[in-house]
Amino acid sequence: MGSLEGARVLLGVSGGIAAYKAADLVRRLREAGAEVRVVMTAGARRFVTPLTFQALSGHPVRDEIWDPAAEAAMGHIELARWADLVLVAPASAGIIARLAHGLADDLLSTLCLATAAPLFVAPAMNQQMWFHPATQANVGTLAARGAVMLGPGRGDQACGESGPGRLLEPPAIVERLAAARAPGPLTGRVVVVSAGPTFEDLDPVRFIGNRSSGRMGFAIAGAAAAAGAQVRLVAGPVHLATPPRVQRIDVRSAREMHAAVLAAVTGADVYVGAAAVADFRPLHRVADKIKKVEGRPPPALALEHTEDILAAVASLPDRPFTVGFAAETADVEAHARGKLSRKRLDLVCANRVGVPGEGFEAEENALVVLGGDGFRLDLGRAPKPVLAARLVELLAQRVAARAGFGGRT
Numbered sequence: 001m002g003s004l005e006g007a008r009v010l011l012g013v014s015g016g017i018a019a020y021k022a023a024d025l026v027r028r029l030r031e032a033g034a035e036v037r038v039v040m041t042a043g044a045r046r047f048v049t050p051l052t053f054q055a056l057s058g059h060p061v062r063d064e065i066w067d068p069a070a071e072a073a074m075g076h077i078e079l080a081r082w083a084d085l086v087l088v089a090p091a092s093a094g095i096i097a098r099l100a101h102g103l104a105d106d107l108l109s110t111l112c113l114a115t116a117a118p119l120f121v122a123p124a125m126n127q128q129m130w131f132h133p134a135t136q137a138n139v140g141t142l143a144a145r146g147a148v149m150l151g152p153g154r155g156d157q158a159c160g161e162s163g164p165g166r167l168l169e170p171p172a173i174v175e176r177l178a179a180a181r182a183p184g185p186l187t188g189r190v191v192v193v194s195a196g197p198t199f200e201d202l203d204p205v206r207f208i209g210n211r212s213s214g215r216m217g218f219a220i221a222g223a224a225a226a227a228g229a230q231v232r233l234v235a236g237p238v239h240l241a242t243p244p245r246v247q248r249i250d251v252r253s254a255r256e257m258h259a260a261v262l263a264a265v266t267g268a269d270v271y272v273g274a275a276a277v278a279d280f281r282p283l284h285r286v287a288d289k290i291k292k293v294e295g296r297p298p299p300a301l302a303l304e305h306t307e308d309i310l311a312a313v314a315s316l317p318d319r320p321f322t323v324g325f326a327a328e329t330a331d332v333e334a335h336a337r338g339k340l341s342r343k344r345l346d347l348v349c350a351n352r353v354g355v356p357g358e359g360f361e362a363e364e365n366a367l368v369v370l371g372g373d374g375f376r377l378d379l380g381r382a383p384k385p386v387l388a389a390r391l392v393e394l395l396a397q398r399v400a401a402r403a404g405f406g407g408r409t
Contacts, residue, residue: 004178005033010083010117012108013053015043018090018124018167023048025089025170026056032174037079039063039108041095065107080114085177088112089150090124090167093135099147100138118226118244120177122150124167131164140363143385144215146222146244150176184228185396189269191229192320193221194261194309196236198254200281202301203290210276214238216325216365217274219388221246224270227392232264236275254278254306261309268320270395273310274349276327281306311343321346321399327353336370347371347398349391369394 009029013022029036038053040063050061104110129135143149151168195217199207221233222243231246234257242248251257254277265271283302314322324345326336336350350368366381379390
């Protein structure tokens with residue numbers, strides 16, 4: 001069994017017959033070297049008593065947010081800060097839904113909102129509940145925010161059915177947690193990611209922008225952090241949660257992103273330019289709203305080029321390993337290879353946009369990674385967090401190889 005020596009594990013137990021396995025899980029977590037504190041939902045108390053977990057963990061069990069004694073010193077915040085990681089096992093369909101929607105209607109869901117620790121979720125439910133589109137959407141939401149799903153396993157269920165939905169066995173959960181705490185392939189590396197669109201203002205109410213949601217870049221930042229990197233995320237105007245353990249810098253315009261990225265890449269090992277930076281901006285920003293005047297043609301719009309962030313990073317004397325994105329609607333790979341050569345990039349990720357269900361504003365993407373000497377790797381079409389993990393794995397290999405041949409270590 002892997003080691004969790006010194007880890008502070010906050011175990012959340014939700015309602016379901018699999019709650020009885022959480023008792024064995026506490027024992028095995030402690031055997032692996034972890035200190036464990038347990039939080040139970042009201043449903044969990046119907047299956048296992050708090051006294052059981054208190055005896056196994058060596059700590060009082062918290063099961064009520066309205067506990068005057070514990071909350072006199074903001075006990076739920078203290079617990080949230082104490083944890084190195086939060087594990088919800090078993091995670092019922094109900095608690096998964098509450099976490100996905102950011103509800104804070106009990107102690108466990110409140111703790112999960114209040115902690116900066118990584119979240120691990122081990123689902124356990126009837127197979128039909130697991131396959132329901134609502135559950136799958138909630139799981140996808142949590143995964144996109146950086147939560148790690150452990151399972152579910154397959155097999156016979158208490159309801160008499162068989163299929164996916166079983167809680168992973170406690171030894172398997174402990175092994176997964178131990179593996180997640182082990183040094184990742186980017187441990188010790190600094191990774192800078194730019195994500196989202198830029199908005200170039202015409203007047204106080206209008207701007208030139210694009211349809212980038214920022215999901216791909218945010219997923220890359222989250223995957224790099226999960227791989228052990230120190231991550232700096234320069235984000236355009238998007239409505240996305242910051243991935244765990246990621247430093248976020250918010251910007252609006254291409255000029256602001258250019259300055260923020262050049263500051264962030266100082267001492268960095270990798271830069272991934274996933275942002276959809278505007279190519280042009282208005283030559284003049286009007287101080288007041290441009291009014292529509294009947295009988296007059298619309299005003300002519302004079303544009304100028306914005307800063308080329310990728311080229312600027314790639315031309316630095318001590319440049320990081322530099323990865324660009326080429327979002328194209330036609331001749332995707334040809335245009336991407338041109339960008340790779342023209343801007344002297346190490347890799348470029350070619351992706352087609354303007355296709356329903358793929359690229360901008362979509363949950364999925366399809367990437368082909370191109371490099372020098374004819375290198376080509378098709379990462380396929382998949383949800384953006386899955387593609388991000390595949391890309392980060394490739395980056396870790398290429399950066400390690402570069403260091404081995406005398407590049408930046």
